[in-house]
Amino acid sequence: MVNELRAVEWVGDGLRLIDQTVLPGRFEHLDVRDTGTLVDAIRRLVVRGAPALGVAGAFGVVIAMIEAERQGWDDAERDAAVERIRTARPTAVNLAAGIDRVVPFVPKGVEAVVAEAQKLLDEDVLGNRAIGKAGADWILARAGKRPLRVLTHCNTGALATAGWGTAFGVIRELSELGALEVVYADETRPLLQGSRLTAWELEQVGIPYLVQADGAAASTILRGLVDVAIIGADRIAANGDTANKIGSVGVALACADAGIPFMVAAPWSTIDLSTPSGAGIPIEERPGDEVLAWAGNPVAPEGARGFNPAFDVVPARLVTALVTETGVLEVSEGVTPRD
Numbered sequence: 001m002v003n004e005l006r007a008v009e010w011v012g013d014g015l016r017l018i019d020q021t022v023l024p025g026r027f028e029h030l031d032v033r034d035t036g037t038l039v040d041a042i043r044r045l046v047v048r049g050a051p052a053l054g055v056a057g058a059f060g061v062v063i064a065m066i067e068a069e070r071q072g073w074d075d076a077e078r079d080a081a082v083e084r085i086r087t088a089r090p091t092a093v094n095l096a097a098g099i100d101r102v103v104p105f106v107p108k109g110v111e112a113v114v115a116e117a118q119k120l121l122d123e124d125v126l127g128n129r130a131i132g133k134a135g136a137d138w139i140l141a142r143a144g145k146r147p148l149r150v151l152t153h154c155n156t157g158a159l160a161t162a163g164w165g166t167a168f169g170v171i172r173e174l175s176e177l178g179a180l181e182v183v184y185a186d187e188t189r190p191l192l193q194g195s196r197l198t199a200w201e202l203e204q205v206g207i208p209y210l211v212q213a214d215g216a217a218a219s220t221i222l223r224g225l226v227d228v229a230i231i232g233a234d235r236i237a238a239n240g241d242t243a244n245k246i247g248s249v250g251v252a253l254a255c256a257d258a259g260i261p262f263m264v265a266a267p268w269s270t271i272d273l274s275t276p277s278g279a280g281i282p283i284e285e286r287p288g289d290e291v292l293a294w295a296g297n298p299v300a301p302e303g304a305r306g307f308n309p310a311f312d313v314v315p316a317r318l319v320t321a322l323v324t325e326t327g328v329l330e331v332s333e334g335v336t337p338r339d
Ligand SMILES: CSC[C@H]1O[C@H](OP(=O)(O)O)[C@H](O)[C@@H]1O
Pocket: 045, 048, 049, 050, 051, 153, 154, 155, 156, 157, 160, 161, 166, 167, 193, 231, 232, 233, 234, 244, 245, 246, 310
């Protein structure tokens, strides 16, 4: 099922999104034909994950063009709707990049924008396969043993991308090579992308895994139970600093102390050379209530306040390798622009 899983799909007059807020209990789609519904879907993480947000943003421009026609908007009103999509979540650079990629095609009409957005989707799927292969090859070339025990954080699979997955794509490649013993999947509070989405995707592809509390990750690594950690990214600055789901820094620090590789898997569309370092990456602050509950059920006392940064920034010095669709970069010295 995951092989042809499409988190984001254009269905001729709108977007069809897998509703990730109801997985794994229910597999449902949300059909989107107006920008307001798309903005809400992005903010509620119906659609989520940097590359998937890029594709949703690109098709969001088409939705704005069709809605403008339907509502009699002028260009300024249409562009304001696109801007609301662009700013729906600030950290993943892919959302804005996906929009910026297709906007030049707007004067050529809806079909031209659809075609460019579909190209972006197709490129991401192919890119993720390349990331998977390059990442697995790099790991196996350095692994003193097989099969491997891998730790991952949040969800980077087909649900977070146009298909296949980034860090999850490396895991799938290792599994297909018979080189994977087990995946430790951090549950990834507060929205549980790990225990809900990564676990579901691992079930779909038959990869053995253990869900663990985020707070267990460091000791699991320091106890020698993990050979490599592989995570995704939402924005990578020019110096290699990497913004990813909150909790990633703790994993990176433990890997450094344990002397095991910490790999970031991401397409070039997640690299933002215009942002010099992690200090310049906007970190989304989400509602504190998400932290005060478990799976939506309040657990904290009345009057409690939550602190809920959705991402943290792993300093480049802690990133052993960044694998992209063009191969593996050693980023401790920054990201060298591709030619
Ligand atoms: C393949 S990018 C996935 C990336 O996005 C996730 O964030 P969110 O679930 O809030 O969209 C997380 O940072 C993942 O590593």
